Amino acid sequence: MYAFRSVEEKWQKRWLAEHSDKTPELSTSKQKCYVLEMLPYPSGKIHMGHVRNYCIGDVLARFKKAQGYKVLHPQGWDAFGLPAENAAVQNGIAPKTWTERNIASMKDTLLPLGLSYDWDREIATCSPEYYGHEQRFFIEMFEKGLVYQKESWVNWDPVDCTVLANEQVVDGKGWRSGVPVVKKLMKHWCLRITDYAEKLLNNLERLREQPGIAGWPEKVLTMQRNWIGKSEGALVRFEFVDISTVGNDYHDQALVVFTTRPETLFGASFCAVACDHPLAAACAKRDHELEQFIDDCRKTPVTESALSTAEKQGYDTGIRVKNPLKPDQTLPVFVANFVLMEYGTGAVFGCPAHDERDFDFAKKYALPITPVIEGPTEERLPYVATNGKMIHSDFLNDLAVLEARAKACDWVEQHGVGHRKVTYRLRDWAVSRQRYWGCPIPIICCPKCGAVPVQIEDLPVVLPEDVDFNEPGNPLERHPSWKHTKCPQCESEAVRETDTLDTFFESSWYFLRYCCPKDKEPLNKEAVEKWLPVDFYIGGVEHAVLHLLYARFFTMVLKDLGYLSFEEPFSTLLTQGMVCHTSFQDEKGQWLYPSEVERQNDGSYVTTDGKHPVMAVRSEKMSKSKKNIIDPEQMVKTYGADALRIFIMSDTPYDKDFDWNTEALDGSWKYMNKLWRLSEIWSRAFDFSGGVRPSYSSAIPSEDAPELLKTAHRYLKKITRALEQFAFHKAIAFHRELTREIENSSLEVLPVEVAREVAYIWLLTIAPFAPHFACEAFELMFRVDPLGFMSSWPLLREDLAQEESVTIAVQVNGKLRGTVEATLDVDQETVQTAALALEGVYKFTNGKSVKRVIFVPNKLLNIVVV
RNA sequence: GCCUGCUUGGUGGAAUCGGUAGACACAACAGACUUAAAAUCUGUCGACUUCGGUCGUGCCAGUUCGAGUCUGGCAGCAGGCACCA
Numbered sequence A: 001m002y003a004f005r006s007v008e009e010k011w012q013k014r015w016l017a018e019h020s021d022k023t024p025e026l027s028t029s030k031q032k033c034y035v036l037e038m039l040p041y042p043s044g045k046i047h048m049g050h051v052r053n054y055c056i057g058d059v060l061a062r063f064k065k066a067q068g069y070k071v072l073h074p075q076g077w078d079a080f081g082l083p084a085e086n087a088a089v090q091n092g093i094a095p096k097t098w099t100e101r102n103i104a105s106m107k108d109t110l111l112p113l114g115l116s117y118d119w120d121r122e123i124a125t126c127s128p129e130y131y132g133h134e135q136r137f138f139i140e141m142f143e144k145g146l147v148y149q150k151e152s153w154v155n156w157d158p159v160d161c162t163v164l165a166n167e168q169v170v171d172g173k174g175w176r177s178g179v180p181v182v183k184k185l186m187k188h189w190c191l192r193i194t195d196y197a198e199k200l201l202n203n204l205e206r207l208r209e210q211p212g213i214a215g216w217p218e219k220v221l222t223m224q225r226n227w228i229g230k231s232e233g234a235l236v237r238f239e240f241v242d243i244s245t246v247g248n249d250y251h252d253q254a255l256v257v258f259t260t261r262p263e264t265l266f267g268a269s270f271c272a273v274a275c276d277h278p279l280a281a282a283c284a285k286r287d288h289e290l291e292q293f294i295d296d297c298r299k300t301p302v303t304e305s306a307l308s309t310a311e312k313q314g315y316d317t318g319i320r321v322k323n324p325l326k327p328d329q330t331l332p333v334f335v336a337n338f339v340l341m342e343y344g345t346g347a348v349f350g351c352p353a354h355d356e357r358d359f360d361f362a363k364k365y366a367l368p369i370t371p372v373i374e375g376p377t378e379e380r381l382p383y384v385a386t387n388g389k390m391i392h393s394d395f396l397n398d399l400a401v402l403e404a405r406a407k408a409c410d411w412v413e414q415h416g417v418g419h420r421k422v423t424y425r426l427r428d429w430a431v432s433r434q435r436y437w438g439c440p441i442p443i444i445c446c447p448k449c450g451a452v453p454v455q456i457e458d459l460p461v462v463l464p465e466d467v468d469f470n471e472p473g474n475p476l477e478r479h480p481s482w483k484h485t486k487c488p489q490c491e492s493e494a495v496r497e498t499d500t501l502d503t504f505f506e507s508s509w510y511f512l513r514y515c516c517p518k519d520k521e522p523l524n525k526e527a528v529e530k531w532l533p534v535d536f537y538i539g540g541v542e543h544a545v546l547h548l549l550y551a552r553f554f555t556m557v558l559k560d561l562g563y564l565s566f567e568e569p570f571s572t573l574l575t576q577g578m579v580c581h582t583s584f585q586d587e588k589g590q591w592l593y594p595s596e597v598e599r600q601n602d603g604s605y606v607t608t609d610g611k612h613p614v615m616a617v618r619s620e621k622m623s624k625s626k627k628n629i630i631d632p633e634q635m636v637k638t639y640g641a642d643a644l645r646i647f648i649m650s651d652t653p654y655d656k657d658f659d660w661n662t663e664a665l666d667g668s669w670k671y672m673n674k675l676w677r678l679s680e681i682w683s684r685a686f687d688f689s690g691g692v693r694p695s696y697s698s699a700i701p702s703e704d705a706p707e708l709l710k711t712a713h714r715y716l717k718k719i720t721r722a723l724e725q726f727a728f729h730k731a732i733a734f735h736r737e738l739t740r741e742i743e744n745s746s747l748e749v750l751p752v753e754v755a756r757e758v759a760y761i762w763l764l765t766i767a768p769f770a771p772h773f774a775c776e777a778f779e780l781m782f783r784v785d786p787l788g789f790m791s792s793w794p795l796l797r798e799d800l801a802q803e804e805s806v807t808i809a810v811q812v813n814g815k816l817r818g819t820v821e822a823t824l825d826v827d828q829e830t831v832q833t834a835a836l837a838l839e840g841v842y843k844f845t846n847g848k849s850v851k852r853v854i855f856v857p858n859k860l861l862n863i864v865v866v
Numbered sequence B: 001g002c003c004u005g006c007u008u009g010g011u012g013g014a015a016u017c018g019g020u021a022g023a024c025a026c027a028a029c030a031g032a033c034u035u036a037a038a039a040u041c042u043g044u045c046g047a048c049u050u051c052g053g054u055c056g057u058g059c060c061a062g063u064u065c066g067a068g069u070c071u072g073g074c075a076g077c078a079g080g081c082a083c084c085a
Helices: A004-017 A048-066 A082-091 A095-113 A128-143 A193-207 A218-228 A262-267 A278-284 A288-299 A304-309 A356-364 A401-414 A503-508 A525-531 A546-560 A632-639 A641-649 A662-685 A707-724 A728-743 A752-766 A771-782 A828-837 A839-845
Strands: A032-037 A070-072 A147-157 A162-164 A182-191 A230-239 A254-259 A270-273 A314-323 A326-336 A347-350 A418-424 A443-446 A450-453 A484-486 A493-496 A534-540 A570-576 A579-585 A597-599 A605-607 A613-621 A805-812 A815-823 A850-856 A860-865
Touching (some): A004 A641, A048 A095, A048 A579, A082 A095, A128 A503, A128 A546, A254 A270, A401 A418, A641 A728, A728 A752
Antiparallel strands (some): A147 A182, A597 A605
């Protein structure tokens, strides 16, 4: 049996001791390959999702290295974040200690997997050597006006006691705590990601698949496009009919609304403003009932389900405005719960005939519904499509909708009542967190000078370690000395900002720091320019908008700050599927671990102790709460790293969900044993001493090449191709076929030079998946130190890989009736003669006349008869 | 509601350009070896069949000599977005 434990330990020790995976020096960026997996949060345990992620990256890294690329393949830790603080509160462990302990134990699980990381470049984002640099970025962004402080309604997570970015609110709930988010008015720091909205959107085109570059998955591009949510329209001014009704608290002569459908202005029947709109506030001062209404609106829960069922509510302010296109028409102004202050101008005009929402509202408040578009056929209102002709619209009549839109825009611009305007759904990135375990925001609040950045030479602003977690809230806030300092400008007593940065800040640039992890400067431009962009970035699709949008934004900002000269950090993005497992419930509905359950012959499940019936729930993502988890450490101990690596890359394409099945892992383990047995047989059968690299096949003419050599080259071609297309599961399937071919060939007739080359191909094509085995077997068979040979890929002889005989399918009227064996590039006549002689073909052509014959060289002959 | 994917045996999945559907595995079944078990090896494994074949890639049409693959329509599943004006 294959002694995987000692073998794997032996080679891991050597790789580490000899720095086998050290990043090579790079003189130019030619032939470089940067392979990166999304860095893990040090939660304490490596789970199967991590394993899948890192195996994909490692196979790619090893393959590219073998192909002759200079590979950068680093790993690190996304080490700031809430769980560390929660542990501090619950168990009294300092966040730093907790994090460091977790990093150590997770690394202990990673090392036995045999991943080819350059550990000399390891980063932990919680170290001041790391976060000090991002404080500098923050200050430079501040000075460039990309950072600002704003008081506004924010998403507040009542459990984590912190502000959340819009991206972190999922279904109206905090992405971490899972409790409903509440609105809270707070001062917080924001980054002007909206300044980059257009670039973030336009560059998505470049991330598409291109020749030689796989690009980003369409799904992710679409998600980012939707998230940015560009819409083109116009701002339009609606003058107040009687300014005195508005009162002195509102300072504009008109209400400005944003619309994407200016062509429907002739169908307007009301205007509505958000409850946070200044006009609403102004009116509420004189109207107690309105004040009450606004209060109620704010209390409306913001959860998705509540929003979709919530009825549209409006309050008529009594103010009336003039329709700018139709000055004799006046419209009522409502405060309405469905208008959002954060989007557009916080004010809309309603055209009920052509908008679902306006339609509902108009019906409820008995407002007129005037159609202005006549669709091609009889449709019911509201008619929201844009094909049709304009009606009841004065100078827009008879125009197509899109023409009318352009004309309406021209009109409002010419008459000074509005202009074209582009709006985005994307909002600025709120980065303040009222937490301890994060990067301190390097700002000092001076009573005289206001917010003043810390001097660059005073960086990093280091987190204090003597903090107490016995009270709720931010420990930095109540630390006796940390926040007290002097203003860098005027020297007066001042306090530090006690908010820390969102942890997505750290992960927005770590991939750059790997190029120069020990540099004194934040980034070594030369190194960054050589290695970036990341060629293959591998991670979960759950980061499609959060992390991946921030990282792109950050790269653009750093370009504008002069740190680098490219805009897009990741050329190809590979999003791996989840690792799933059946989950089990006992009769009481309690979740059970797979180890507590056993399968019976009839396919049903019972508990291991007591044999109680167990319900198997459909396979779903492995999670602690459902207990459907498999511990990678345990699997490595039982089956070995190579078997686990091969297994997790087998059978399922990398981007699809993977169904865990321990029995199938057993199959991979058996394959390892088979490989080892075959290696032993070959090492006894052949003496490969006197040369390692095959030198034979380049000399031999293809017609003299033994069949097995041709087979090996055919599979080398298939496996290489599969790897280049990220079809890892196919590469393994092909290798299994190759193994079977080798097993079935007789060794006696095989010249040693041919055997050498076959063995070389056989071992090196599985090496990216099973590197420990490959080393051990190479050493055994070639009797040399294999380390230098693992980073080479066998040279393909295309002429040997060519099939020289082909099986040609013979069809009659498109139905398969037989096959003909022939030599490559055989002519039609030969095939046709052979085909017509086939019994199965004759039966269907006999007595009929041949109308047509289609011949596809080397593939097929189709005889059409009538 | 909108957007994006996906749908092939009992299961995971193969099938470059439209050209032999089911590679490679898992499970199952049968057999060999064995005192026995494990391990290993061999075989069967889409449905129907009068054993000649016929049908079969979610459903209905179309293009084609030929469709899992292309086009149109429909259904189901998954994911994303959503009072976004």
